[in-house]
Amino acid sequence: MTDDQRFLRVAGDRLTDGTGAAVRLRGVGLGGWMNMENFITGYPATETLMRRAVLGVLGEERYRRFFDRLLTAFFTDADAAYLASLGLNCVRLPLNYRHFEDDRAPFKIIESGFAQLDRVIDSCARHGLYTVLDLHAAPGAQNHHWHSDNPVHVPLLWEHPHFQDRVVNLWQAIADRYAGHPWVAGHNLLNEPADPTGEIIGPFYARLADAVREADPRHTLFLDGNTYSTRFDMFGEPRENTVYTCHDYALAGFVYGGPYPGRTEGVWVDRDQLAEKFLERTAYQRRTGTPIWVGEFGPVYTGDPERDAQRYQILRDQLDIYDAHGAGWSLWTYKDVGLQGLVHTDPGSPYARRFGAFQAKKTRLGADHWGSTDAGVRHLTEPVHAFMTEEYPDFDPYPFGRRKFTEDLMRHILFAQPLTVEYADLFRGLDDGELDALADSFAFGSCVRREPLADVLAERCRTAERPL
Template sequence: MAGFLKVKGTKIVDENDHPVVLKGSATGGHMNMENFITGYPGHETEHKQVIKSKIGQEKFDFFFDKFYDYFWTESDAILFKNLGFNCLRIPFNYRHFLDDEGDLFEVKQKGFERMDKIVDTCAKHGIYTILDLHATPGGQNQDWHADSKIHFAMFWEFKVFQDAMVNLWGKIAEYYKDNKWVAGYNPLNEPAVSDHSKLIKFYERVDKAIRAVDPNHLLFLDGNTYAMDFRQFPDEPLKNAVYAIHDYTTFGFPNLEGTEYQGTSEQKTKIKSQYERKIEFMKSRNVPVWNGEFGPVYASEVRGDKDPHTINKARYNVLKDQLAVYKTGDPSGDGSPISWSIWVYKDIGYQGLTYVSPKSKWYQLFGEFFLKKKKLGLDRWGNNIDPEFAKLYADLEAHMKKNIPEKHHKAIYPHQWTINDYLYRVSKDMLFSQYAQHEFAELFVGLDFDELDELAASFKLENCLQRDELNQILREY
């Protein structure tokens, strides 16, 4: 390798100024567990707390230690490299480093031990890593993956939360300052705050804390409102910073009409214009863009989807058309590619390049629950609620719309969320899932240590399947 990566114009380059295009994926449900990735309902910390209450501390520690060990191993790094990837994004929950019941400014070594297992195996096989703070105290956005259990981003309301994260980034930067295989730091995943200045000030503070100990690594800065909005960012970009978008398209998700992507010129134009809108800041400031997340959701018979082959064929075409945009999408307009990280490397079959086998202990134990959870619509990501239950929410939505003036709804941030989005977030992601946590956790009860080991081993690469057509598309990029 050739030293630390750095920014030069709209390019990421090595120490010899040779352009480096970072291509890869994210571990996803590992050091930050998301409900659709591993299958639990609701929020990660509550999920863990309820399991602990059902099976006790000893079995809880045993299971999760095994889960963390098995989810990413050297075998995963080898496959990742063979797919033609050179960069792994590592989402992490702050709780790996800090204790909610202790001092939020006392950083635990355990977090570094878990992170090192991933960073070191990647370095061994020539893979860069990007460290991504995916969940903060109070939640940096309103959604489930910020792991706050509420639909307010309370991170922005309490300075002590922000102070703790600035301090944490200083400690992380000090720890990894000499590691040239760490491409850089992604200080916040998908921040969302109505007062844009709060995000700008936080980035400036993080930049100062990191640069005090580490002048070399890149910063990957997500735009506001879920990595989509840079309109309030200052004219002067931060030094050695790459600006990060997330570029999901509705064409890659289930829809109530049941229609699939046709690849029409109008649809392709929409995919391209959506991307172009998000990178206007990068074009005007002559800085690099990194697409930190994108990718369709795929259908599966084991999850009860009808005709998954036809659905997935359309979804692969969505992906190909997105990749075609990124292949010449550099903000400079010179026709060179951008760096990207597709979501996600491993899961239970929604988006993963690899996924847990339907024949695994995981599906044997939780398969029926997954079908029930899908029917009830407890995961908003990549699912439609069963029509039998959809009418219940539709009636409540209609009632709310009738009694809430449009101007009052638009006063609530994020403005892009519909009343239906808020309704589902509060009633299903939070309340309904809070009850469902107990049903899910009770399935762990009675398992002995060997069975818990087998359950966690469902996520070992040798026990997983690979999404061959998806991986071939990415190989050929």
Template sequence: MPNHHLFTSPNYPLPPITKQHSPTMGSIPASGSSDPCKMLRVDGSRIVNAAGETVILKGAGVGGCLNMENFITGYAGHEHEHRAQMAEVLGEARSQFFFDRLIHHFFSDDDAAYFASLGLNCIRIPINHRHFMDDMNPSTIRPEGFKLVDRIVDVCAKHNLYTILDLHTVPGGQNQDWHSDSGLSRAMFWEFKDLQDRAIQLWEALAEHYKGNPYVAGYNPLNEPADPYKATNGHHGARLVAWYERCERAIRAIDPDHILFVDGNTYAMDFRAFPEKTLPNTVYAIHDYSMLGFPISEQYEGTDAQNKALRQQLDRKVEYMRSKNVPVWNGEFGPVYASAQNAGSEMEAAAINAKRIGLLRAQLKNYAADSISWSIWLYKDIGYQGMVYVDPSSPYMKLIQPFVDKKQALGLDFWGVVNKEGVKHLYEPFVNGLRETVPEPFRNKKYPKIWNFDRHVERVVRECLMSEYAGWELAELFRGKTEEELEELAASFAFKNCKGREQLNETLRLDAAGKL
């Protein structure tokens, strides 16, 4: 069981951060806009500011900071398990020190300045509810959570960047994945009203704290909900729709002004259970990943058939919004990138990445054609998908890289696995045997049905059970580290110690300037 108080900071005195920039990243130009952000609202199918001017939000999610994920920072499994394992190995005080420092370095003034220099204008802040709520003391909202979010909101405001507050995890988990940090492959949030009530309580507290703040573009109440309960029309999402209506009323009673950014059901892809009447001052959000940008599928070659499929995928997801004349926000999308290590050579990695950038450009052109706001996933990580990534020669990567390699070879992180050939001999006979015990008509009964039988099994066996075991191996790498050593490891995530994925960032800069 998780040690629930491990998200609480003991308020260590924090060493000063020097403001110097790596030759890799270069010096940071002035922010892209000198105009201060103004409160946004919905006007028909547009997002507009106080003057009625259309605003297209273009940005990135800073996942891995206030909601950690295994492929972003390198651990295995779920964040609360990772924290508990680190606390057992390091002791609670030094473990908390390390996580506090990692969060501090992960997104700073330097990061916001660089981001703004690209002409982008919005940062999505994924938030783990445990920063605000203790499962053993559920009625109390922790003030430490506001301090963490305030720091990012304020540093973004300094550079005239909007922020969107994204509740990425809720008690019990709103979806079946690792990034809801439930530790399960079942979304228990939909099965207990008291868990749903707690999420409403948190949003009431956030609304009270951020009401009137023009630098907050709005609130993203749930990331990628996946509610299996069917509405009267036979489509999944009945309890999600009811919860959204409750959440909207609760927020509006406190903060009538901020926009809501509402994800569709089944990982922000399905609006078929949504009602005829839309919520007021609300943007509806899709996530638009294309499998053409991942190593487990056919690769993007720019063919007419592929471009048509990309367009059709987008059209299907935004059909509800078009029919209701409301704005669209693409809250997550983006390919992943190869390295010489996993592609075999620098030349092969470059060839793969050229195709991934080609896919990104095609998607951005589709969004521009429809005036869709977007937030790419991801701003920073250890080298798989981020605009900025930790230097492979940094102390942190030198320490954990062998573990990351082993974790990938074992196929433990769905998002970070390049291929599964290394464990095929273990899992293929096992899964085949299990599949044969389930009669064929019932193999596709389990929700979400977009996953086949094999995928459901590997989520439970690899990404929950085996990843939790592997997490102890990572924690042992930190045993005996002093605070000075832990600070050095955490500082590997500081902007000055990171590298930029220049081809990706240049593509985003061109799009922001309308030159793509």
């Protein structure tokens, strides 16, 4: 196949290559790499706050040494080869805008920021893996949470045209750079947007998509729905060569979820409920006859064999549903410190030894929204929840209601942000070799494979698509 034939394009309800053959993208998201997340690499709060604290301890030169080495070790040819060996064909690459633009010099693109991205796109291409470029953290933050590097729980992108202008400028630079790359499957313009009004996202998407098309008329666009990629009512008629991506996390698969089948947060979750949520989240795609791609899904693993067996069953049931509808998918996430990844750091690695006790404290304090519960601090959180219920019974904030709102402010901001100082202090006194060893703990050869998960994915990639 020629490079020109590698380019993908929407044809009805599927993606096809230049020969007309259908291509169903099935792969993983590379969370924790060019957009770091607290539960993935074990730090507290947001990436920018963490980096600022570590910079204060290490100084500029050694700070750059550690993070440059971490980015390089986190994904290499060995990782790409492993994913290809499982039969996967796609890696979604989450990006933090701060690699490409500095808040102190808005609109000025940082050319050096592309070095790591170029390296991984080309590594994936060598092993037959398409990549989807995903702006996971946008200027001003497009949603409320840590994964958009948002320290204040307010998505300011939707309030300030300045931030919107910067997103357009950045995407034009990215699209122009990769317009001719055949192994880039397309551009995922915003991860999990959350416009509280629901009135700005539609016009902004139209403007952004037009700007990207101007720079790169060929690549497919991947557009996440509003409210964390679950609602698509802002879209009218589908755009040409565009995939509308949903995210499909199962309630019983969250860190606090289960049993399965069983009741989580008052909801009975079984295979039928999973199918119902999938159909709800893909109603727009099925109505418009456009491809279905689940940009994120996947349960959290607990270390308890019985509970994890239920988590693998959730995964199998979701994959059955996706197969029945010809849906592509991207599992979250590929590599981490042990909560969810297909591979994870070894418990005996230098990083785990250095930060293990700290991560245990973080879990005890419930400081990670995604990776922990409030079990260790319930004596603090429950009285506040009760107070909020009594004093503000009609308060139902977007996007997930009063209780989640209160937990975010207490656990992810009040409890988590002071921990950045403790995390950074664990870098104090380390020599260059020790810093390198911490970063290299994330290299593929140093990591542990989650074999049951790998087996599920490999088996699914070997299985022919099931009929509707």
